[in-house]
Amino acid sequence: MLAPEVETRPWAEQLAIDDAAYREQLAYLFSRSGFYREKLTTAGFTSADAAGGLAEIAALPLTEKQEIRASCTPDNPIGAHLCVSRSEIVRIYSTSGTTGTPSYIPLTAGDLDNWVTGSARSYAASGVAAGQRIVSTYGAGPFAAGAALDAFERIGLSHIPLGSGNTERLVRAIELLEPEAAALTPSYAAHLVEWSGERGFDLSASSVERLLVAGEPGGGEPAFRARLEAGWSAQVTEAMGIGDIGVSLWGECEQRNGMHLGARGFVHAELIDPDSRAALELEDGATGELVLTHLRHRAAPLLRFRTRDHVRVQTSPCACGRTGTRVTCIGRTDDMLVVRGVNVFPSAVREVVGAFAPAVSGQVVVRPRAPGPKQDPPLPVCVELARGTSADAALATAIRERLREALVVQTQVELVPWRTLERSDYKSKLVEPPTDVEGP
Ligand SMILES: [Zn+2]
Numbered sequence: 001m002l003a004p005e006v007e008t009r010p011w012a013e014q015l016a017i018d019d020a021a022y023r024e025q026l027a028y029l030f031s032r033s034g035f036y037r038e039k040l041t042t043a044g045f046t047s048a049d050a051a052g053g054l055a056e057i058a059a060l061p062l063t064e065k066q067e068i069r070a071s072c073t074p075d076n077p078i079g080a081h082l083c084v085s086r087s088e089i090v091r092i093y094s095t096s097g098t099t100g101t102p103s104y105i106p107l108t109a110g111d112l113d114n115w116v117t118g119s120a121r122s123y124a125a126s127g128v129a130a131g132q133r134i135v136s137t138y139g140a141g142p143f144a145a146g147a148a149l150d151a152f153e154r155i156g157l158s159h160i161p162l163g164s165g166n167t168e169r170l171v172r173a174i175e176l177l178e179p180e181a182a183a184l185t186p187s188y189a190a191h192l193v194e195w196s197g198e199r200g201f202d203l204s205a206s207s208v209e210r211l212l213v214a215g216e217p218g219g220g221e222p223a224f225r226a227r228l229e230a231g232w233s234a235q236v237t238e239a240m241g242i243g244d245i246g247v248s249l250w251g252e253c254e255q256r257n258g259m260h261l262g263a264r265g266f267v268h269a270e271l272i273d274p275d276s277r278a279a280l281e282l283e284d285g286a287t288g289e290l291v292l293t294h295l296r297h298r299a300a301p302l303l304r305f306r307t308r309d310h311v312r313v314q315t316s317p318c319a320c321g322r323t324g325t326r327v328t329c330i331g332r333t334d335d336m337l338v339v340r341g342v343n344v345f346p347s348a349v350r351e352v353v354g355a356f357a358p359a360v361s362g363q364v365v366v367r368p369r370a371p372g373p374k375q376d377p378p379l380p381v382c383v384e385l386a387r388g389t390s391a392d393a394a395l396a397t398a399i400r401e402r403l404r405e406a407l408v409v410q411t412q413v414e415l416v417p418w419r420t421l422e423r424s425d426y427k428s429k430l431v432e433p434p435t436d437v438e439g440p
Contacts, residue, residue, distance in 0.1 A: 001124070001125075001320075001321070001322070002120055002124040002154075002155065003121060004321075006121075006264065006265065007260070007264070007321075007322045007323070008321045008322060008323055009323060010323060011323045011324050011325075014264055014265065014323070014324065015054065017265065018054060018264075018265065018268055018295055019053045019054045019055075021265070021295040021296055022053060022054050022057070022268060022293070022295055023048060023053055025293075025294060025295055025296065025297070025301060025303075026048040026051050026303075027048040028083070028298075028301070029048075029083075029301060029303065030047060030048050032083035032084075033080075033081050033082075033083050033301065034080045034081075035067075035068070035071055035079065035080035035081035036081065036303060038080075039061060039063075039067075040060065040061070043060065043061045045060065054268060057270065057293065057304065058270065058279035060303065060304055061304065062272070062277060062291060062304045062305075062306055063302055063303055063304055063305045063306065064306055065103070065244065065305075065306070068080075068081055068103065068244075068302075069101070069103055072103070077104060078092075078104045078106055078300060079103070079104075079300065081300045081301070081302065082106065082299070082300050083298065083299065083301065084106075084108060084298055084299050084300075088108050088298070088299070089106045089107065089108060089299055090107060090108060090109045090112060091106070091107045091112055091147075092104050092105065092106045092107070093105040093107070093142060093143060093144040093146070093147070093243060094142040094143065095143070095144070095243050095244070102142075105144060105243055105244060105300070106300050107299050108298045108299045110296075110298055111297055111298055111299050112147065114246075114263075114266045114296060114297075115147050115246045115247055115263075115266075116147065116150045116151050117154070117266075118246055118248070118262045118263030118264075118266050118267070119147065119148045119150075119151035119154075119239075119241070119246070119247050119248040119249075119262065119263075120151040120154035120155050120262070121251065121262035121263075121264075122151075122239050122241075122248040122249065122250055122251025122259070122260070122262030122263070123148070123151050123152065123155060123183075123212060123239060123248060123251055123262075124155050124251075125237070125251045125252060125253040125254075125260055125262065125320070125322070126181075126210055126212050126235075126237040126251060126252065126253070126254070127235070127237070127253075127254045128155060128157060128180070128181045128210055128212070129155075129156075130155060130156025130157065131156065131157075131158070132157055132158065132179075132180040132181060133157065133158045133159075133160060133177060133178070133179035133180055133181070134152055134157045134158070134159055134160065134179055134180070134181040134183060134212075135160045135161075135162055135170065135173055135174060135177070135179045135181075135182045135183070136149060136152065136159060136160070136161050136162065136182075136183040136184070137162055137163060137164045137170060137182075137183065137184040137185075137188060137425070138163075138164075138183065138184075138215070139163050139164065140161065140163075143243065144241075144243035144246075144247050145214075145215065145241075145243075145247060147247045148183075148214075148239075148241070148247040148248045149161060151247075151248065152183075157181070160173055160177055160179060164188065164425040164426055165425060167191075167192065167195055167425065170192070171192070171195070171196055171199075171201060171203075174203075174206050174207070174208060175201070175206070178206075178207035179207060179208060180207060180208065180209050180210065181208065181209065181210040181211070181212060182208050182210075182211055182212070182232075182234075183211075183212040183213075183214070184211070184212075184213060184215075185214065185215040185216055185424075185426055185427055186213040186215075186216065186218040186219040186224065186228065186236075186238075187216060187218065187423075187424045187425075187426070187427055188424065188425045188426065189211055189213055189228050189231075189232065189236075190224075190227065190228060190231070190362060191423040191424065191425060192231075192232075193227075193228070193231030193232065194361075197231075203231060203232050203233075204230070204231060204232060204233035205233070206232070206233075208232055208234050209234050209235065210234055210235050210236075210237065211228060211229075211232055211234045211236045211237070212237055212239060213228070213236060213237070213238055213239070214238065214239040214240060214241070214248060215426070215427055216427040216428065217309075217329045217330065217331050217332065217345075217347040218347055218350070218351075218428075219236060219237075219238035220238045220252070220258075220259075220328045220329055220330075221347065221348075221350070221351040221354070222351070223351050223352075223354035223355045223357070224350065224351055224354050227354060227357060227362055235254070235256070236256075237251065237252040237253070237254070237256060238251075238252045238259060238328075238329070239251040239252065239259065239262075240259055240309065240327075240329055241263075242292070242305075242307045242309065244302060244305060245267060245292045245294065245302060245305060245307070246263050246266065246267060248262065249261065249262060249263040249267055249292070250262060250263075250327060253318060253320040253322060254320065255318055255319050255320055257314060257318065257326065258312075258314040258318075258326030258327055258328045259326055259327055259328065259329075260318070260320075260322045260324060260326055261324055261325070264324060265295065265296070266294070266295055266296055266297075267292050267293065267294060267295060268292070268293040268295055269282070269290060269291070269292055269325070269327075270282070270290075270291040270292075270293070270304070271286060271287075271288040271289070271290065271291065271311070271313060272288055272289050272291050272306075273289075274288065274289040274310070274333045274336075282313050282315065282325050283313065283315060284313065284314060284315040284316060285312065285313065285314075286312070286313045287310065287311065287312045287313070287330065288310065288311070289306060289307065289308065289309065289310055289311075289333050290307045290309045290310075290311050290327065291304050291305065291306055291307065292304075292305050292307055293305065306333075308332050308333040308334050309329055309332060309333070310329070310330050310331045310332065310333050310336065310345065311327040311328060311329050311330060312327065312328045312330055313325055313326070313327055314326040314327070314328070330345055330347065330348065331345030331346065331347045331348060332345075335347070335430065335431055336373060337366070337368060337373050337374075337375050337379065337431075338373045338374050338375065339375045339376075339377050339379050339409045339410070340376075340377055340409075340410075342407070342408050344379065344407055344409050346364075346366045346430035346431050347430060348406075348407055349364060349366055349381060349403065349407065349411075349430075350362070350364040350430060352399075352402055352403050352406045352407060353381070353383050353399055353403070356383075356395070356398070356399055356402075357386065358386050359385065359386055359389055359392075359395055360383055360384065360385055360386055360389075360395075360399075361384040361385060361386045361387070361418055361421075362384075363383075363384040363421040363423070364381065364382065364384070364421075364430065365381075365382045365421055365429070365430060365431070365432050366379065366380070366381055366382075366430060366431045366432070367380045367381070367382055367431075367432045367434075368380070368431065368433065368434065369434060370434065371433060371434060377409070377410035377411075378410040378411050378412040379409055379410065379411045379412070380411070380412045380414065381399075381403070381411045381413050381414070382414050382416055382421065383396075383399060383413055383414065383415050383416070384415075384416050384417070384418060384419075384420055384421045385415055385416065385417055385418055386418060387418045388418070389418070390417075391415040391416075391417075395415065396413040396414070396415050397413075399411075399413045400412075400413045
């Protein structure tokens, strides 16, 4: 454990510390953040005292990414939530965004240090230890994920950055430099198993003992995880962050039963119902969208930020000794489809279909007929067969039946030959929107 005194602190004690930090953060927002001063005042909270403490946080308005975007001007391209002067900013990350216009994430030196501290705790929880080697495939380019790379140094790992886009070089480095760990997206980890198998290189015989996966949902799904663990003969642990709030905020320990909040003390987590936006109790088994609040952020802090990440909560004590609620990501709210009132996550579809291995390859694409989340049944699902397998009506029926039982959704399963669906060295696209509809 990187910081045992922090990570095993009784949660009630943590909450008391966080409550004090939160009240200071609110006062800071009222004095420095034009965005939040206006937003909170409009909502009827005219001062930090009026907004109260963490126990009252659910009464405050949520923050949507689009609101921040809408506050950007040519004079202030970062947004009205910017709280510091130009000279205090040491780094500015970009997010690609879906509209094509990047949004900017500024950090002070202190913000960046807190990011690395939290990320290092999250990654260290996986069991990687100082002195070991790790290959990483995340770019140190414009995106916030690059900051997670500093966490490897903080842990004392010997970091071998390889980036994505050159699988040959990555596999060569694994072969020659014999790293104990690899950090990559679950999609790329799966792709590498196939890629290596086709070229006669056995990843399961490589030096890699741990796969640290992040960047998209999937690493926590049992069937998908089992496939990665078998292909690599390595232990898979998942980490999760969100650029606007922080990198690898959450990380799984060796018990592998949900991610701990490595960024405890820096970030406060809540759960909401994404439809009604009502706050939900963080009780065992609860599911909902994760909402995050900065507690000690300076450059452009966010309050009750909607992450669009849909998670399941675990509150039982973890054998590792770390305290606090754990979460497992079950999908992105943005990817969620609603079929006859039932929420369906494409990553959950992939998980159910993946259990039909070795008959299927594990690659799946959901092809909704209509734009937007609301869909009429049956939902078209394209399932790729394993190498050397041919389409079989009984298999399609069995998959359809299992999807109906597990996810309560009527689907239309189309089996396609091996290698039909696109592989990715970053994030997989699990939904293909209808092509005859114009984008936003
Ligand atoms: Zn644990």
